[in-house]
Amino acid sequence: MERELRRGQFWERRGRGFVGTGQSTESERVFEGTWGRGPRWKSGQGLRAENGIWKRTMGTNAEGATETGRLPGLGENWGADARRRRHPSPGAAALMLVLPATMFHLLLVARSGPARLLGPPPYLPGPEALWSPRALQLVLAWLGLQAALYLLPARKVAEGQELKNKSRLRYPINGFQALVVTTLLVGLGVSAGLPLDALPEMLLPLAFAATLTAFVFSLLLYLKALVAPASALAPGGNSGNPIYDFFLGRELNPRISSFDFKYFCELRPGLMAWVLINLALLLKEAELRGSPSLAMWLVNGFQLLYVADALWHEEAVLTTMDITHDGFGFMLAFGDLAWVPFTYSLQAQFLLYHPQPLGLPMASVICLINAIGYYVFRGANSQKNTFRKNPSDPRVADLETIPTATGRQLLVSGWWGMVRHPNYLGDLIMALAWSLPCGVSHLLPYFYLFYFTALLVHREARDEQQCLQKYGLAWREYCKRVPYRILPYVY
């Protein structure tokens, strides 16, 4: 009898067609989108994923004697990734233009009188407004400083997730330390006369220099990946289409010795530059108007809290899909080095050129919204991290769970029983609180909220797909028990 495993079900050949004969067990991965292209098995044979490598099971006995090695043509994430390999998205090329263009549009519009998000930019900057050797020097000096701080002795060295070859990489946990040292250095610099308030006038050339740096850096990463072993490549980003692969990134964890480029870029230069730009805008406002406005204080305070929290919990980034699944290419390099500092600081940019009155009662309400968002965001992230580290930890031991065939469990009560991504919900509530100090007269300061909603909805869908592949039926059960993704009773 001929059997196929497709869409999480076994199908048997009956006459000229196939008939579903039941759900696959959890030890087999659920395939999506492979209809009509999957390999076929004789009775008693199947397919099983072990540590990300597909193996053919040669018998039906409980031990399931497995053939070692890859099945020809099948790698990790076979299905979704295979589809992408065949049809590399033209969206990659478009995004490579749209993302930088959007960033420059926002920078130009934020300082224009009407500050219209959807209107045309006030002017198109010429090369002299974009290119400045001094800006490039500053960007490179900043990267150099952060790289030096990365190399300082760390309070802890953490191990990453297990790789395809069963090894684990080691990462220094000293991001918060880098933030403290950077703050001290900037403080010393400002008191010694460093003209930080000149930064707002340089945002355009700085953003251009950061984009150029990200582009050259991604090119070097692409070349480096050409000589990397196959085991070092990311599941996506290796389609054979150079534009697509350049955009997504080919190598999973590009490193020189112990210096991990992706891990370094994820949380340090970009997030800290965001805080520095915010501070420069606050100082500039103090210079222009005598003192920083309450709205500017709130935006600076909220976003500093967010960045300090991310660096304090730096280890958590090691389990994110950016680190465990995505290659390091233009998307992440540009996102980390240019997009984050220059667009995430949009509210502070807007406030410098469009001061907004903000009374204490409204400010208190906004602080409360940010506090609620942070409470949900931190509560959910910490609950999952604690549970993943030690499921018997007294803080999470009482929570209800669903077992999965991988040996891991899924939380189904507490924060993760409310919606499937409570941490995204908290993050979005905070995003709202960051925009509210800018008033409601303009759409521009709400750009982050719109963009971030789109980013998280897309991220949630990708994570969902990966969890379905990882946990199979247990994930389906979780989705049944917790039907809403991000916003209870809505989405």
Ligand SMILES: NC(=O)C1=CN([C@@H]2O[C@H](COP(=O)(O)OP(=O)(O)OC[C@H]3O[C@@H](n4cnc5c(N)ncnc54)[C@H](OP(=O)(O)O)[C@@H]3O)[C@@H](O)[C@H]2O)C=CC1
């Ligand atoms: N400001 C910004 O630009 C951005 C911020 N973020 C924030 O970063 C944080 C991390 O986000 P992200 O990396 O996307 O993903 P998550 O931290 O939400 O991690 C998702 C993973 O958590 C595990 N998981 C899911 N459900 C459960 C459950 N019920 N019980 C136990 N484990 C579960 C699964 O991994 P496994 O089972 O393998 O552990 C899943 O793959 C979020 O707070 C997000 O808001 C993210 C992107 C951009």
Ligand SMILES: CC(C)CCC[C@@H](C)[C@H]1CC=C2C3=C(CC[C@@]21C)[C@@]1(C)CC[C@H](O)C[C@@H]1CC3
């Ligand atoms: C491709 C886009 C245009 C931009 C993507 C930028 C992102 C890679 C980073 C922006 C802020 C981030 C934060 C984290 C990871 C990097 C990104 C996503 C954390 C999720 C890491 C885990 C922490 O618990 C919270 C962090 C918040 C910010």
